Amino acid sequence: MLRIEYAYWLMATFFAVTAWFNWGQRRWIAMAFWSVLSLLFASGDLILAAAKSGDHGPGQFAGLGVLLLAALAPRMKREHMAERAEGERLTSAARLGGRLFLPALVIPLVTVLVVVLKNYAPGSISWLIGDASPTLVGLALACVLAGFAALAVTGAPLAAPPREGRRLLDTLGWAALLPQLLAGLGAVFAATGVGDIVASLIGQVIPTDSRLACVLAYGLGMVVFTMIMGNAFAAFPIMTAGIGLPLLVTGHGAHAAVVGAIGMVTGYCGTLMTPMAANFNIVPAALLELDDPNGVIRAQIGTALPLLAVNLVLMYWLAFL
């Protein structure tokens, strides 16, 4: 049976290979960075298992590892990595044609297939994935299968996947780590009570007898808090418990389904505008090798602000029908 830990061990190997390539090129900082990350991924299960049984020693070491990554990251150079000559790529594209798209399509198709089977016919796939998350195991399985498909279609040597994967990973550099780190920060903020403080501060300053003020406070609060946390899911329970339910639903008789649904998509307008949502905004800027790390955010503000206005109007109108 496939366990999600296998995928994390595969990632640990990928990071170790990347470190090894950097060692060969005397890029010491990058080598240290990917080595530490590889160790954190390889020992992840031991750390979490120890924490569950009350031993936080390994977790403290992991914390030191994270601090080390933070110390190394500012000194890492992000540069365009050398790749195969354009002429050779053009010749290869002309030779292989549309067949090149097939392995790329294997990734979404296998992932979706596993998710759909798990949702609609759980018995058919339990022998393969057990109780693991079908999205995660499906994605990891899809990547492995697509890797073999890519080798078969392109006739590339076995050394190509680690070498070319490493090229893309070093193109991303520290940005690759940001989504995971920010999600971890969300947990730290939650554990230190930052969310409750923000909700109570907003609750204190708005005039609660004005329906419009409550809609604005809830909607804009969702946006601002999503921008701070980088995640509308993290902002939703705090803002809804602090403002949405007590002031809008109980206080003004708003429709709870409207408040919840539109509140969430209002938060998404904040996601479009914050570097804290790194996997959507900063990672693609690095993947596309944009000069401006905030280039994707700049391209989104023009959609996010008008949509925010539409959402506030929709909530004010639909919630009190």
Next chain:
Amino acid sequence: MNYWPLLGVLVVVVGFVLRLNPIAVVVTAGLTSGLAAGKPLLDLLALIGESFVSQRALSLIFLTLPVIGVLEWAGLREQARRWIAGFRGLTLARLLISYLGLRQLLGMIGLTNIAGHAQTVRPLIAPMSEAAVEISVGPMSSTQRQRVLALAAATDNVGLFFGEDVFIAFGGVLLIQGFLAENGVHLEPMQIALWALPTAIAAFVIHALRLGLFQRRLFADSIAAKAAPTPATGREGERAAD
């Protein structure tokens, strides 16, 4: 109430405004909030380490990189451009609006994992967007190229965010339903998901309009760039002759 943990939020805001390295900023913010909340250093280290490790799933997407890397080595981006160049009358706006609509519709039936920045935007949508501009408008400046690529990534985000929330089994809808149920408001997921539909339509209209306007500006700029040099150099020449 102890307000000092808010210092962590301040560290994040100041760090991003000053454009310091985000990794260092985020870790400093976590340390600041933790210490301000009065957590002992060793507990805080364990909290940071364990919350980082338990979020490994978010990095799983980088397993696609070796596959995408090999395909790029074999000319995937070049093939994407060749394929797009075969379409007559294709423009950047038409390409990205189709992608936006498709991404939203697929999201609405739960197929959110079908695309993404690593799987589709970098290897396919980005080179296709460049090719669409080149066949409809002509060559781009480096600044224009960067804005085209950024718009391609932005279109993926808008399509994903404002499609998935209409799908009833999407985690966001279930989160809303579960949270409301915990607080005594019992609703079916369908009742919640439907209210996200007006926003989904508005997102499509607004973003599609912006893509259309961007396309018109590209055309206008290219006409201006073609028209401008001749008279301008003429006048320069006259002045030089004086």
